[in-house]
Amino acid sequence: MIDTETRLKIADLLSRYGELIDADRLEDWLDLFTDEATYRIVPRENEEQDLPLPYMYCDSKKMLVDRVNSLRRANVYNFHYDRHLISGLTVEHADDGAYLVGANYAVFQTTHEGETSIFSVGRYEDLIVEEDGDLLFKDKLVVPDTGSVPRLLSTPL
């Protein structure tokens, strides 16, 4: 059983994760990861067949920083708003005081013209650790049901 305070802090971390992406505050979003954090997007089909071929794989926060920087340069022509709905939190103890956290997500995108559509739905399977009193992502695994590969490059999930 996870204590209530930890659980609510984990819920906060996920809320913050979605909020910061949606507000396009990606530089602040990076602060939710540990320095050695990994961030992976593995399509559900691959994950279920144990083919760990990811759409995207960042093996450190530095690589995530690079990615955000290149999004800042590249994304001028791909304007949209993101909106995350995250629910169904499950929390278990993992090794070394870490937490294994699952949640379902749906990300909606809205175009400049105000049209909203489903961009991606899927599941998060995260490893969350405590550092200096803060809970942070040590591994973020995104498992999309939706096969929207081409657009995946334009936004974190």
Next chain:
Amino acid sequence: MIDTETRLKIADLLSRYGELIDADRLEDWLDLFTDEATYRIVPRENEEQDLPLPYMYCDSKKMLVDRVNSLRRANVYNFHYDRHLISGLTVEHADDGAYLVGANYAVFQTTHEGETSIFSVGRYEDLIVEEDGDLLFKDKLVVPDTGSVPRLLSTPL
């Protein structure tokens, strides 16, 4: 007022409910119900007019087991991924120590080609009881807004 621990356990039960359907672990999903549990899908229009004509009605866990078995045989040709978003939990005390639990849901389906669409949105109105320390569904009432009758046979909501 419901105590915090119970409330979080109810949230866990609903999270688990969605997680297990979405992972197609329907045999484990059955463990979330009491032996005498009922599972009903009643379209919103009928429910509001007090016409309790359900799309589906299982009056025991045994009947749910049968249903899962027949899904296992029938569903070969209807491949899709499900994804539940469940939010807006409301919890009240009911008789005999049970809990009356409401929540809104959206279920998305993704085809083999990776296309995601809204399959059903609606509300859960559940009766949840404690058995041997576990919280379980004694009655699961699904009230869909969406009128997707034909496909309803292919997946639990």
Next chain:
Amino acid sequence: MIDTETRLKIADLLSRYGELIDADRLEDWLDLFTDEATYRIVPRENEEQDLPLPYMYCDSKKMLVDRVNSLRRANVYNFHYDRHLISGLTVEHADDGAYLVGANYAVFQTTHEGETSIFSVGRYEDLIVEEDGDLLFKDKLVVPDTGSVPRLLSTPL
């Protein structure tokens, strides 16, 4: 840090907010606001450019009451069901014991024919206060990503 009980009561208030709109119990929904409450819908584009030009602006509960009354008269020909998914709650202390509460929302609408579509996604930025032991909205700010102006008149978000 917000104490657990307050936090859960805030989550309850938001759940109730969605539940009452979705059940078309708008008269009860009004009870979630203080007498001097403001309710505003400001498109995200305007909000980000600090152009506080709202789609809708009610500067008191009385004005909200009027609005509900006119919806009751006008809405005969615009039948639909609403369904709110609200997640990603963030809570901070504001002045005078109030709480600054953020959350992401998605509202789905279902037509008489049973077709469900995305009506609006966006964010709530609310000011919530305690009055006589109840938590109530003192300011509800809805910031839609979706640009669905015309239909906005038909339902609260």
